[in-house]
Amino acid sequence: MSRIAKIYTDKDTTLDPMKGKRIAVLGYGSQGRAWALNLRDSGLQVTVGLEREGKSWEQAKADGFTPKKTEDAVKDADVVIFLVPDMAQRLVYRERVRPYLKEGMDLVFAHGFNIHYRLIEPPSNVDVYMVAPKGPGPIVRDFYVKGGGVPVLVAVHQNHSGKALEKALAIAKALGGTRAGAIETTFKEETETDLIGEQTILVGGVMELMKAAFETLVEMGYQPEVAYFETINELKMIVDLIYDKGFMGMLRAVSDTAKYGGFTVGKQVINEETRRRIREAAEKVRSGKFAEEWIEEYGRGSPTLSKGMEEMDKSLEEQTGRRLKELIERGRPKS
Numbered sequence: 001m002s003r004i005a006k007i008y009t010d011k012d013t014t015l016d017p018m019k020g021k022r023i024a025v026l027g028y029g030s031q032g033r034a035w036a037l038n039l040r041d042s043g044l045q046v047t048v049g050l051e052r053e054g055k056s057w058e059q060a061k062a063d064g065f066t067p068k069k070t071e072d073a074v075k076d077a078d079v080v081i082f083l084v085p086d087m088a089q090r091l092v093y094r095e096r097v098r099p100y101l102k103e104g105m106d107l108v109f110a111h112g113f114n115i116h117y118r119l120i121e122p123p124s125n126v127d128v129y130m131v132a133p134k135g136p137g138p139i140v141r142d143f144y145v146k147g148g149g150v151p152v153l154v155a156v157h158q159n160h161s162g163k164a165l166e167k168a169l170a171i172a173k174a175l176g177g178t179r180a181g182a183i184e185t186t187f188k189e190e191t192e193t194d195l196i197g198e199q200t201i202l203v204g205g206v207m208e209l210m211k212a213a214f215e216t217l218v219e220m221g222y223q224p225e226v227a228y229f230e231t232i233n234e235l236k237m238i239v240d241l242i243y244d245k246g247f248m249g250m251l252r253a254v255s256d257t258a259k260y261g262g263f264t265v266g267k268q269v270i271n272e273e274t275r276r277r278i279r280e281a282a283e284k285v286r287s288g289k290f291a292e293e294w295i296e297e298y299g300r301g302s303p304t305l306s307k308g309m310e311e312m313d314k315s316l317e318e319q320t321g322r323r324l325k326e327l328i329e330r331g332r333p334k335s
């Protein structure tokens with residue numbers, strides 16, 4: 001079933017397919033800013049396209065771009081990169097991109113959602129491909145500036161020119177991604193794994209596990225500050241160890257008592273039932289049910305999302321975290 005992924009690095013790739021192309025980066029947020037700056041620093045020709053003069057517009061100007069209205073950036077472009085929020089892409093495509101699409105143009109995505117779930121259905125005479133950085137925008141920029149790069153996934157949905165993969169790899173290189181590596185995937189695999197990952201672990205799972213542990217300790221009468229350090233703050237150090245040295249490196253760095261307790265109790269907390277639920281969540285992504293639900297929520301003005309943000313902002317763990325941050329700041333040596 002599993003196969004070995006194809007990985008491209010700097011030596012397998014060239015910027016040539018993007019040289020002389022006029023690239024419109026739509027959106028100047030987390031990814032948009034990183035892409036526009038990295039691509040420009042790599043010698044490519046970048047215009048930033050935005051809906052209106054606001055915060056992103058000011059930021060782009062401060063970074064030395066001359067932003068244009070979305071449709072003006074698109075009219076003059078060979079390559080259009082969608083870096084506005086996923087839920088906004090459909091409307092931006094329909095109103096500002098579709099009317100100006102010409103044969104031979106490229107539509108580029110950083111996440112497969114709109115193509116995979118058919119919210120955007122481009123005509124067959126353009127290339128459609130993806131370069132998806134596996135990290136937040138500010139890190140994509142920071143690693144690039146320091147001579148490195150965040151790994152990326154690349155995928156081709158439509159290959160009108162016959163050169164779509166080469167172009168995706170050229171953008172991956174300009175982003176710094178091939179300094180680490182670009183792994184070839186499909187829109188389906190990227191979209192589904194990205195959603196499953198953020199729901200079950202990266203955002204949902206980890207946050208709920210930390211909350212569950214924190215709130216249980218507090219209910220049992222332990223001080224919130226002590227509980228916060230133990231169940232939330234220290235996680236970063238453990239994850240950093242895993243990130244740098246793998247599970248074995250982390251295990252070697254903790255005590256034998258921690259190893260023994262971890263091996264025996266971890267499996268009781270995260271058990272077969274948890275696995276069954278991860279599988280259920282994954283099936284809901286695969287069937288398109290999750291996408292349907294999220295599109296419907298977005299259409300109603302995202303009430304569940306707003307409520308989640310509000311509740312978290314007011315939660316005891318967040319309040320405790322803020323208080324401790326002040327304490328840590330106070331203790332930091334001045335200058």
Ligand code: NAD
Pocket residue numbers: 026027028029030031032051056082083084085086088092110111132133134135136137
């Ligand atoms: P973001 O929310 O940080 O940036 C949004 C940009 O779009 C801003 O310039 C904002 O002004 C503009 N914008 C906001 N609402 C808009 C609307 N309704 N219409 C038009 N423009 C609007 O977005 P992001 O997190 O950088 O995500 C961009 C793309 O990158 C998405 O496809 C996302 O899945 C993908 N991606 C993001 C990350 C990440 O770490 N943030 C990682 C990998 C891939």
Ligand code: MG
Pocket residue numbers: 194195198
């Ligand atoms: Mg994600």
